[in-house]
Amino acid sequence: MTRPDPPALAPYLDRLREVPFVRDVALATPPAQGTLGPNTVLKLKTPRRTFPLAVDLKRTFLDRALTNAIIAEHGARLRNRGLPLLLLARYIPRPTGERLAEAGVNFVDQPGNIHLALGDDHHVLLLGRRAPTTETTARRPGPALVKLHFVLLVESEAMTRPVRELADEAGIGKTAAATGLQRLARLGVLGRNQASAYRLVDRRRLADDFLRGYAEVLAPHLEVGRFRAPERDPEAFLQRLAGTAAKMHVSWAVSGTPAAYLLNRFYRGNDLPVFVEGSTQTLQRALRLVPEREGPITLFRAFGRRWLWQVIAGVPVAHPWLVYAELVRQGEPRALEAAELTRDQYLTS
Structure with missing residues (x-):
């Protein structure tokens, strides 16, 4: 029986299946409880062989800093595990796609921009498809929220402390700390346990948002x-x-x-x-x-x-x-x- 695609991956897997030399696409190991971890591997079958690819799903805009991090991670995975990266993103603009392709990063986005370089025989690069006009840009975070990102990455348990202590750790005001936690919960980065205490749900998203925020907001501010x-x-x-x-x-x-x-x-x-x-x-x-x-x-x-x-x-x-x-x-x-x-x-x- 064929296992259905996880909802978060379905749009991207459909795009991959449109590539002429792709015969089948499936996850090597189904993600636990529908979540994608750092060790999620996708198997992409071609007429000659099957290629394992490490999946990296990005739900945020790919700015320069985040693109740099992706290129660095791709190189590290190749060196350490011989496993190339497959980037899944909502939208990859042409300049970003050109830079990723030049670095050898495989990618696909929801509009259908795609780069696959699999061995010597299978290569495709398609750029220029535009993002849907209905897509909106998230409100840019302020320095206080990026400082909060940093503290939660350093110690995720900090969110369970009184807001005053969390604010002191981050060097921000109590109101900024409280509203920052609420915003992260709305974005799905944080969740609530049965006692209504915050818990970290999506550490990868938190790290991505911190990298973007550091480069765009916090470093210039500091x-x-x-x-x-x-x-x-x-x-x-x-x-x-x-x-x-x-x-x-x-x-x-x-x-x-x-x-x-x-x-x-x-x-x-x-x-x-x-x-x-x-x-x-x-x-x-x-x-x-x-x-x-x-x-x-x-x-x-x-x-x-x-x-x-x-x-x-x-x-x-x-x-x-x-x-x-x-x-x-x-x-x-x-x-x-x-x-x-x-x-x-x-x-x-």
């Missing part, structure tokens, strides 16, 4: 500016920063590629994102930082109580979720590889 220091060597600057901040009793932490290098020893870029608690003006003067539009040093205002993670080799490191989001925002190929290493080692549960 950014103090970009600077250049007297030192050309980033390590020399970090040593002076550590000494100066200690004398001034200022908490700080690196993010981005320097933090990723401390976490996984893979890639150390030229950029130097730094979170700083409190006012940065006195610290800027003490460090003799010169504002520069393309300067390698970016100062961000710290927020809440979870931004600082650990001290590694004498250097404070921001929480891996902030490090990961900054790497994805940068979008360089090696930064994306470092992002996936960081995610695999520190952010998968």
Whole structure:
């Protein structure tokens, strides 16, 4: 007996079945209780062989940051498991589709834009089909909601605490915390248990929304500016920063590629994102930082109580979720590889 397609996947599987060389499409393992987990695998049968593909369903708009994360995940799955990714999305615009196809990512959306590269014999790329005109764009989140995303990713149990404590953890107001929880519940990211307490239902959606929100809203909101220091060597600057901040009793932490290098020893870029608690003006003067539009040093205002993670080799490191989001925002190929290493080692549960 043929098992019916899960409702969330049916529109995409129908599009796949329209491809001439596709003979059959089926899930290798039916998702538990209709939910799609990170290990959901789709089997796509062609005249010559059957190809397993790792399913990644995105319910949000694919902006640059989320596209970067998808490309990084695709590369990591190929390296670690030899399993290519199949992206399912409501709509993939032509520029995004071209970028995904160039990176080798298989995808299909509801209007029928599609890219499949299966072995040497089966390839299709169709772009330009437009999204339905009835599709609406979700209201853009504010910085407070993105901060709440971050805290819930760091510790999902935080949502069960009194709103005042949750707000303090995120560095936002009580009203913003309460309305943020309600919005996440309306979106299906959170649910309610029998005692009416919030519980996390869709962690993947929460992570996607945080990555988008960090790149589009939170990072620009927190950014103090970009600077250049007297030192050309980033390590020399970090040593002076550590000494100066200690004398001034200022908490700080690196993010981005320097933090990723401390976490996984893979890639150390030229950029130097730094979170700083409190006012940065006195610290800027003490460090003799010169504002520069393309300067390698970016100062961000710290927020809440979870931004600082650990001290590694004498250097404070921001929480891996902030490090990961900054790497994805940068979008360089090696930064994306470092992002996936960081995610695999520190952010998968």
